[in-house]
Structure formats: C-alpha cells, structure tokens
Amino acid sequence: MISDIQERLERMGLTKNPFLNYEPLNPDFSKVFINRTKELYKMNLALEYYKNHTCRNIAFIGPPRIGKTTLLHYIILQIQDSFRCHYLEYPLRFNEFCQKGLAFLSEGKQGDTQALESRELGNRFIEATQAENHEVVFIIDNFEEFLQLPDDEVEGFIRLFRRARCLFVIACTEKEWEVLSSRFSKLKYAFVEEIFLLPFTLKNCIEFFEMRLSLARNGNVNGIQPFSEESIRIIGIYSFFVPGRMSDLANRVLFEALTEDNDNIDETLVRDIIYKSPVMSSRISGLNENEISVMEIMIEKNIPVSFEVLSGILGVSRVAVAGYIQKLIERNIAVELDSPGKKKLFRITDDFKKLLV
Numbered sequence: 001m002i003s004d005i006q007e008r009l010e011r012m013g014l015t016k017n018p019f020l021n022y023e024p025l026n027p028d029f030s031k032v033f034i035n036r037t038k039e040l041y042k043m044n045l046a047l048e049y050y051k052n053h054t055c056r057n058i059a060f061i062g063p064p065r066i067g068k069t070t071l072l073h074y075i076i077l078q079i080q081d082s083f084r085c086h087y088l089e090y091p092l093r094f095n096e097f098c099q100k101g102l103a104f105l106s107e108g109k110q111g112d113t114q115a116l117e118s119r120e121l122g123n124r125f126i127e128a129t130q131a132e133n134h135e136v137v138f139i140i141d142n143f144e145e146f147l148q149l150p151d152d153e154v155e156g157f158i159r160l161f162r163r164a165r166c167l168f169v170i171a172c173t174e175k176e177w178e179v180l181s182s183r184f185s186k187l188k189y190a191f192v193e194e195i196f197l198l199p200f201t202l203k204n205c206i207e208f209f210e211m212r213l214s215l216a217r218n219g220n221v222n223g224i225q226p227f228s229e230e231s232i233r234i235i236g237i238y239s240f241f242v243p244g245r246m247s248d249l250a251n252r253v254l255f256e257a258l259t260e261d262n263d264n265i266d267e268t269l270v271r272d273i274i275y276k277s278p279v280m281s282s283r284i285s286g287l288n289e290n291e292i293s294v295m296e297i298m299i300e301k302n303i304p305v306s307f308e309v310l311s312g313i314l315g316v317s318r319v320a321v322a323g324y325i326q327k328l329i330e331r332n333i334a335v336e337l338d339s340p341g342k343k344k345l346f347r348i349t350d351d352f353k354k355l356l357v
Contacts, residue, residue: 065243237296306345335349
C-alpha cells in the first residue's frame with residue numbers, strides 16, 4: 001500500500017507529501033512561511049524601541065491553528081543573530097520561570113536561588129534584566145495555559161512583564177486572552193501591542209499551495225498541479241482560511257486522491273470529500289446550489305454581508321437572497337447581526353465554524 005501511494009505521488013510529479021509539518025530547523029522552514037507583513041513590521045518596530053531601552057511587549061492573538069507558533073519560530077530565526085532569544089513552548093510556574101530566566105540571563109552564573117521566596121525571585125529577575133543591556137527576548141507560546149496557574153503567580157508574571165528590562169513576546173488563543181485580560185486587568189498594560197492574526201486571503205492560500213508543491217516536486221517546477229485553483233479555493237473556504245486547518249484538509253484531499261488513483265484534484269473531488277463528512281452532511285443536506293454559494297461567499301469575505309452585496313455577486317434579486325439566507329439561518333449556519341439602521345447584516349455562526357475541518 002505504501003509503495004503504491006509513493007508511486008502515485010511520483011506520477012503526480014511529487015517526491016513527498018507537500019503538507020507535512022516543517023520544523024524550524026528544516027532548511028525549507030522559512031520558504032513555507034507565508035509572509036505576515038503587518039505582524040513582522042510591528043515586531044521589528046518593537047525591537048527598535050527595545051534597542052532604545054523602551055520595552056513594548058507584544059501579544060500575538062488568534063484562534064487555534066492560525067499560525068501563531070509558526071510566526072514565533074520565524075521571528076526567532078530572523079532575530080537570533082542580534083538578540084538572545086529564550087523560547088518557552090508553554091508557560092512555566094512562576095518560580096521555575098524566574099530561576100531558569102536568571103540562569104539564562106547570567107549564563108549559568110546566578111548562584112543558588114532555590115531557597116528564595118517568589119517575591120525575591122521576581123526582584124532578582126527584574127534586577128538582572130536592568131543590570132546591563134542584554135538585548136534578550138523571552139518568547140512564551142501557548143500563553144492561554146496561564147489560566148491553569150494560581151492567580152498570585154499570574155500577578156507575579158504581570159509584574160515581571162511590566163518592570164523587567166527585556167522584551168516579552170507571547171502567543172495566545174483569542175478567547176482565552178479575553179478571559180485573562182478580564183480577570184487580570186493589568187495584563188493589557190503589560191503588552192503595548194496586541195496583534196490579532198487574521199486568516200489567509202485567497203491569494204495567500206494560492207501562495208501556500210504553490211510553495212509547498214514546488215518543494216515537494218522533482219526539479220524547480222512551479223504551479224499548483226495536481227490541484228486546480230477552484231479546488232484550492234474550496235479547501236480554503238471549508239477550513240475558514242486558517243493555515244493549520246487548511247493544511248489538514250489539503251492533506252486529507254491528497255490522500256483521498258492517491259487512494260482513488262486520481263491524478264487531478266478538482267472542485268468536485270474536494271466537495272465530495274467535504275460533503276460526505278457525517279456532521280457536515282447533516283447540516284448542508286438539502287441546500288441548493290445558490291444557498292451553498294451564499295454560505296461560501298460569507299466565509300470567503302470573512303466580514304458581515306448584506307442582502308445588497310450578495311445580490312450583486314450572485315446576480316439575483318434581494319428577495320431571492322433573503323430566501324437563501326433564511327434557509328441558512330434555519331440550519332444555524334448563518335445569523336443576523338444587530339446592526340444600526342435599516343441595512344441587515346449576516347455572518348456565519350461560530351457553531352458552524354467549529355464544524356469546518
């Protein structure tokens with residue numbers, strides 16, 4: 001079976017699965033990173049402020065699988081020659097963080113700190129960062145795990161974030177960041193920049209496929225084959241253009257195509273795979289082509305849309321669009337928003353988003 005799959009991959013012109021994870025140490029890691037210009041600009045700005053002794057801590061916020069960890073690793077690769085970077089995959093307990101942080105700052109010469117109380121450990125950490133210009137960046141991933149820490153430890157961390165003379169960069173899921181910010185009011189003062197990572201655009205989506213497919217091919221060949229552009233668009237839509245989910249769905253589609261010995265991946269194949277999911281099937285079964293088109297337009301635009309916008313795109317009357325929307329509302333796929341004025345606005349429900357991939 002494995003040899004058959006490999007042979008079929010090669011027949012597609014591929015030497016490996018394009019949608020496997022690329023670890024930061026992989027020489028191609030930077031190539032598969034789809035440039036997030038705004039986020040990197042703000043990061044570079046924070047580093048410039050830091051060089052001038054002003055710490056502008058950064059919080060990268062976004063839903064799961066949006067690419068927060070990938071962005072952190074990319075940043076580390078870009079700045080590690082100029083700054084000492086200390087990356088934590090998950091938050092540590094307060095005392096452990098201070099002890100390891102002191103060891104990192106002093107390069108192992110901090111002395112015995114095991115007997116120190118938490119407050120004193122925090123003071124030592126702050127003093128160590130103020131002693132000289134270390135140009136140190138502490139990067140904490142999966143910051144949402146702070147919700148599992150005792151409140152007094154979180155307060156201790158916030159004190160470090162606000163007083164230490166080093167730069168803190170964190171990544172946190174959106175909903176948990178809201179909870180943390182609500183529970184600990186000073187947290188937002190500790191992070192000058194809150195940068196919300198947005199889903200990919202369709203253009204980003206095409207770039208994602210082009211780069212990964214080129215790295216998986218024999219020779220320097222460009223293009224998106226064996227995928228069609230419309231198949232990529234559908235993959236993007238039904239993963240809500242979230243990179244991690246998009247990769248998962250693309251991998252699933254590719255495996256199905258290889259299993260069925262199908263050398264071309266078109267829109268029909270992708271839709272068949274998505275629609276045969278039991279959960280998805282129960283929600284969209286019986287919807288007509290126009291109702292599905294409205295749903296997909298709403299996902300792709302990723303902003304609330306009106307009858308007028310949908311009517312213009314589909315080339316049908318507002319009355320017809322109202323009927324399509326009503327069907328989606330009945331299926332809990334779309335919801336009407338509270339909006340000022342007479343114009344009605346609609347978006348996809350959070351409940352339906354959870355079903356996608």
